[in-house]
Amino acid sequence: MSQGRDDDREPGLNASVAALGRRLGRLDELLGAHERTFSLLRTTLDSTGDGILVEDREGRVVACNRPLLSMWEVPEALARTRDYPRILMHGMRRIRQPRAVMGRVRELRRRPGEVSEDLVELRDGRVLERHSFPQTLHGEVIGRVWSFRDVTARKGAEEFIRHQASYDMLTDLPNRRLLLERLRQVMARCRRHGCLSGLLFLDLDNFKAVNDTLGHPVGDTLLRQLASRLRGCLRREDTAARLGGDEFVLLISEFEAGQEQAMERLRSVAEKVRQVLASAYRIEGHILHMTASIGAVLFPLGQESADDLLMQADSAMYRAKQEGRDGVRFYLPAMGEAARRDLALQNRLHEALKRGELELFWQPQSGRERRVIGFEGLLRWKHPEEGVLEAREFIPLAERTGLIRPIGDWVLDQACRFLARLGAQYPQAGPLHVSINIAPRELRQEAFARRLAARLEAHDANPALLTLEVREECLLGDLDEAGARLRRLKEIGVRIAVDAFGVGVCSLIRLKRLPVDLLKIDPSLVAELARDQETLSIVDAILVMAAKLHLEVVAGGVESEGQFKCLDSRRCGGFQGHLLAPPLSEPTCLEWLRAGLGGDRPGAGRQGAFENF
Template structure:
């Protein structure tokens, strides 16, 4: 028996007053009132009529009415009870609920319940269930159970049962829905609120308090308290969203921050809507909920950071920089003001990275990033492009080009100074200088791509000008850039078409015997004719073609060695090949050279690689490693243009060198400029001390040859002995 509740009810009349005494009392009162004496037969008739009426009333009642004896058996039942149990009222007299469709448990409950109530002698309301014979379903009743005393002195009970099944079910459904709703809300973790606008009272579910770390008692449940929890900077936006909803714009959905009791801040997704309005459409009630979306927001922020910021320096990355640059270009065009783009490349970063390790390189880059940011105004952007390249966007430089350039220059100068200051890397002091290219922007047709190219180009000019300096891009550079682009295209094609070949220039000994040759690249351009290497070698370096070009020259040199090896007169001749910085620093340079040597079948010890001092100084440790590996393969090394750079004797000692080449500028003036003569003599003495061969380049006169010979030079190269000639025209005598 589900859900049985008993309620005691107080009635006017004592429940145990016997019915017969009541009839006598009634008759006496009637006689007294009418002054007549009543005959027994009249009273009996009257009573019968009353009983018939009562029976009709009882049978017509929608409630179930029964009278039970002291054992719980039926004394009287109305028609709805009989219908409920699938029988007739008369049939029920003397039986009990267990004889009909009530389950044994229900029947036992009814019996014990009425016996108890009769014993207590108090009217009671009981909520109870019974089984409908017609449908077999359990129905719920609210029963008034009124005990009274029978004529025979035994207790009886009147039960009037009101069928509340529909109401109960409706209530159960409501409870079930509420239970489900609260389950769903708990599962989803929603904090729910319900705002009564008339009273300004807000009600919240438990989760609402939990999410904000409050106890119910902490807040007064008014809108002001909710307001207080909204993050200061988000308050206006939240109010706006709620007001729009109140004004009838429909449900709102808004993400904002809330401040928890402990001061921490969470991100919430809040939804709300007006659920009740008065006849005039004025809002009366609004409900809503919010969920904690902090984790998602943090994940989004992290994704954003990774997508747009360089993880090492924390500066905007290339992608974000491009976006900002496009905005800056747009702003400049709109306001007719100038902005500047600075392209910054660290001069000797690779050195540090290779000698001190990548961790040290990373530390340097981080510090560079910090210093760069320190040089800028809030509105400007410093970004890392990758590697050791940075970009700075300086905006709002005014409408005057000269002033804008001056300002950009002062920013760049500050960057030069700041970045050029010594760094403390793991306790050691290091230096790193930048080369900076600057381009102004402000023209409507400026594009980010083009500006970057120009700034990059100007940065290269700064490098060429000796590094640790800045250069502006100017229109003349633009022309050079276009020409360079055209040249690059045709060099690429030229290499494919075999337009690049080698010329050989003899190297002779003191007796003018040819002991070898230098291979010099020549580009036979279909329209421009013979393009000098000074023009296309730097280009090939810049556009990355040097790898291909260098390989091509090496291959040609090795092929020539193999041809010479077939004749005794030429089998010991050496060939020197120029190797440029970018080519040498290619990661697989050693393999490229050894592959070519091995494939061609040339003798490695007859191949000499000419490196300039700048190649050696660029990245000393890596250079030593590569040279040592090639040396182990038999390859020889020469320092080209010796004396023009800043070679440190300490490095010279560590390099596996075979030869120094005295730069032709010293040779040219050796007879006329005492300083050059001194330099030449010093180089010769130095070479002797280090047991290195020396080749004097650019020897054009017999006097120069005599001077060089007198001071111990044994090998010569220059027009005096032969100009560079095509391989087929090369002769074995050096006249």
């Protein structure tokens, strides 16, 4: 019976074993299929161009592919370990802003179902596009997949296209499109904050002649050099743009001043630009001298659009062209009362010479013993309506309108005549020097030295007793050119002085290499001597430097006995100012000189020739 029961169970057992065998076979098949699938996925991941990183629901990295290891420059030895925390740390060290990158990772862990896309910049300059997708199973988030794609070349091409759309190809300055965009932004800020800004529209004078005679390659190089100079004139918040040809626009942002002060500041910027552009250009063996006509406009003074402002500045520039080139003109409708007065003076100045309205006043200069050593000629305009105007009120107008040449020639003639008269009629006074100011535009004129020599000869005046005072800005730019201009004057025998020294940017090396004889300390420094220790240190430095370079020094604006004694104790050699005497008309000046020589004036003599005038 027992044997029968065993026989009865054997078919069932055999069937179970057979079923188990079949199941094990199928399991082997499934494992093989899974292995093949995993191998296929790994091969696929490694063969794609994107870097892939997979993390589980706890944020642990569980896989990454070879392109990612390559992007992150993971060493092969580290890659084989599959030590993902170390691999991740290695990658973070390659990223320019790892905190921001990991901040986004932590943010997505708080929002596991969110899809993300951003850019990651590596320290070597490469840019990776990063995508992130949640990994789900049966609707549940079980992890996250990150993909990284190197888009450096694409981003570079996109940036190049954007740059080409907004910048001039020749000079790399912003073009009209970008200028208008920035101009609208500045206009909005000005209206919001109640401030003013300025626009300068400049056009090179006679640029066509450069292209026609020397060729377009030389012209293009000239424009590139000019663009570089314009950049150097501006602050970071300002914009220099090229509209095309030889037309450029400067956007000067946000003057924190009233309308009149803002206009003067914009004029100052325009004059600085004009001076910088006037320095010689050296191109392919050619030395080129260029000037620019500049139109200026302040804004916002009304409801003008950006295009309106460009048109206004353009109109002002053409007006500068019509009135002699190499000048600055403001757009009339945008002017305030001061600017309209400026225009009226400009128109009247054309007739001032013919009507005999200009006159040289003479201010005495003394040595340390207070004996007269010379006179400075100060130009005045006896305006029939405005009264007596000082040179600073109209000489800039003369420079901008081209009237500086006839006015300058008249001043030269008067100075040479006065110098000859002093020598002939007052020999007992000893050698008396005469000094006059020379405008930058006069100094740049090729024929200026020849005209000066002719007038000295015509009046039989001693050139060694004539001093030409030039501003510091005349000495900037091309050092060789500035030196050549001054040496042409020195060959005639005159002396060269740097006027208003100490408040500009003329360097010691320039003074050493230029044929300068004398420095005029700016009156603003003299005025601060007793109140400001730093100013006193600056004056001390000027006097020490002048002594080392064997230069004479005259202090301007000496108004008090304290200032005189302070400068005298520091061995300043010359003095000029109201303490000594105010500017005098020629008849009054000669009467004053005669009284001093005769001892009739109070304090006359070696110790007090100018006291109590």
